Amino acid sequence: MTIRTARPNRGQRFRPRTHCLKKLDAIVVEMQDPKNGVKGSEQKLNVTTIPHAITGANITAWICNKMKTSTEEAQVFGTMLVAYGYIYPLQNHRKLVMCNDSSLYRFQTPYFWPSQQWVPEDSDYAIYLAKRNIRKKGMLEPYEQVDYNHLHEWLNHKWDFIVMQATEQYKAGRDRNKADRVVFDCQERAFWIVNRPPRRTHSALDVGPERLINPNVEEKITFDQYRRVNIFYQQAIMRSKVKSSVSLGALVKYITSYKNHDAFLAPCLPSNPWETDHDAYWTLNMRRVDVPTKMRVERWSFSLFELLTDLRGRDDFKIFLKKEFSGENLAFWEAAEELKWGTASSMSAKAESIFKTFLAPGAPRWINIDGRTMGLTVKGLEHPHRYVLEAAQTHVFMLMKKDTFFRYLKSPTYKEIQKKALSPEAHNFSPAQLEENARNRSAGIHPIILWQQEEEEKAKAAAASAPVDVKAVMSKIDRKK
């Protein structure tokens, strides 16, 4: 266990999230293979002839063929290659996209690939801009001019060195032959477009804030870390596991049950609000509808969890429990949930009221749990903690899950709601109606208002079902006498 604090300074040697670069390197090398790679040729650009220029269409076709993908995907992949600087466009050099036509591209020299360990520093960029300035004043783009001025201010202490380097490189460049010089200039320009993009454009090399872990360094593990890991492995080995056939079977069963409820796989009735701009689907499935839809009622039968999570289903379940005079189990479960997820300050008060209502001997809504669990719970309540009711809550939940839930599904209450449930007709909007819908999208009710309504209803229900205080009633009757 290590808690990291200060942000480590690894200088500029660390390149995070470069897992994809190794694969990209391999692919680009393959693309340049003289026999099976992308077909290139000499092209005339302005006055000079550029060797090994390739068209966007050829690159896209090669990627399509190699990776067996659609043209659209191949174009996306090509764009990534350009964005990362493996390939650069010759004509519109500032737009880093792959066009699936006859626009020309060239492969970048491996020296400038992003997978190289060195990171382009500001001083390198300053040297590059200074060199271009020496060659021909006024050749810098506006954003480059801004950068140049900024660097001049920022790196003023090094400026003599920078100018000296720039002059050296300029002179060395003049000694090369024209074709080589043009090629190198293009490559260098492409490199800096990728690494120092103009304002308001995206750079593929931007990866966000650096992660603290350095994958290049082997972490030293201490003896207490090994101990903790061993403790973990021991309990993991002893944990009971289920056979694959059983657990995979359960996953398939889940998918099959919910298939018709998944809007991506089966049509949404009456219609998917996002497709038709009509929110009937949401209105029909609101929290407090009188009559739920058939799909919703069907979902309640999938598991007790579904029934309880859908508050409308929980209401229906409560009606059934009231008829059976066994509402205290669910009431206890709800109260325990509120304790678990409530604020830390409200805990002791809640624990006390739960004890008085559900667990104390002779309590008005006494729940029937086994002696051992009762003993543990009552003892734990002496120093209440948010998980003190875990054992009792689990017991009660399992009772409801294994017995009450199945009786509910067979009960007249459920059968009645199944019969009453709505089966909305599918919408069939004409294009004109769809436009109309798009203009009149309803705002719905704000969740804060719904929440307030819900809280009011809860308070009303709690007051109505509060156990009758016999002593108070008796004393009232006495006083009347």
Next chain:
Amino acid sequence: MCDQTFMAATFGPCDSCSKASPLMNIYIKSEAINYCSFCVEMMACQGLQKGETLASLKKESENLKKKLEEERGKLNDVERNQVAEKVEAVAALSLKTRRVLKGHGNKVLCMDWCKDKRRLVSSSQDGKVIVWDAFTLNKEHGITLPCTWVMACAYAPSGCAVACGGLDNKCSVVPLSLDRTENLAAKKKSVAMHTNYVSGCSFTNSDMQLLTSSGDGTCALWDVESGQLLQSFHGHTADVLSLDLAPSETGNTFVSGGCDMKANVWDMRSGQNIQSFESHESDINCVKYYPSGDAFASASDDATCRFYDLRADREVAVYQKDSIIFGASSVDFSLSGRLLFSGHNDYTINIWDVLKGTRVSILFGHENRISRVRVSPDGTALCSASWDNSLRIWA
């Protein structure tokens, strides 16, 4: 639902110090005991005993790891693709962009749906958190945080608040209001305090508790009202990048994924790490539970998404393709769990058939990497947030 955590004893007197507290279920020489987290720490940090050396502990660790793999292998009686053969294929999907939410001036880093199925909150690199009604494209609230790179945001279950955090090492809760002109930033409350950036946050079943993951390698559970740390989770050896709460009736576990290539499952009550999966080859960017709570998926920089079965305790599927080279940053399941949506750094969203392991479809449209994909609570739409400053709703 994971029966194991459901039935285990997690609160009571510790076998070592007798204090009543949340318990970790561990084994000392194959004997099951229940210790509180403090006693477990004491046991781990004890000085080296006679005959114990760093090398011997390391060897024991490797042996135990092998034994765990053996145990997992014993129950491996059928492969996922065998089971999937009997299931019919998914029909062709045609998802279109239904809404484009423009309004952020910078990269959108995170988003979360509200339980009302139409509102969502999104956060961006310039510190802005916006609450949208995605159906009508209204921007309902805008909150400006004093920090940049707000990497985590979450909508409260009641719909009355949002939580957000990032490079400020904090996670704050902002209560929303019906008054559109109110300055919400004034009522912002700092809840979580970490020693490094906050990478993910999520409310539990109520507005009162917040679960956060951080670059400092830990996850933590906080009480919103008081800002008190209720439980901390140690076990990752690198930045924790993502977390997700189990959608089960008990709601007692959550999974976290980090830069140490591990996905760990934790018991929220005791802070114990109960399961761990280490099969990715690079940082895990996102983890998400399967709708039934019995499995989860993870997305990683190694360009694969993997599917882990929690009851059988092993990896059952790897979703990868030769043409997918760029890391996956986010995953989510459709409502039935049949489809898996993964957002990648090459600006695309891939849709996988969870059972058969094949790619069903690919979505184009964003102009920069996808930071988050989330299916709406009723499964009717998919929202994707991207570094191209926009969010898209697909249906």
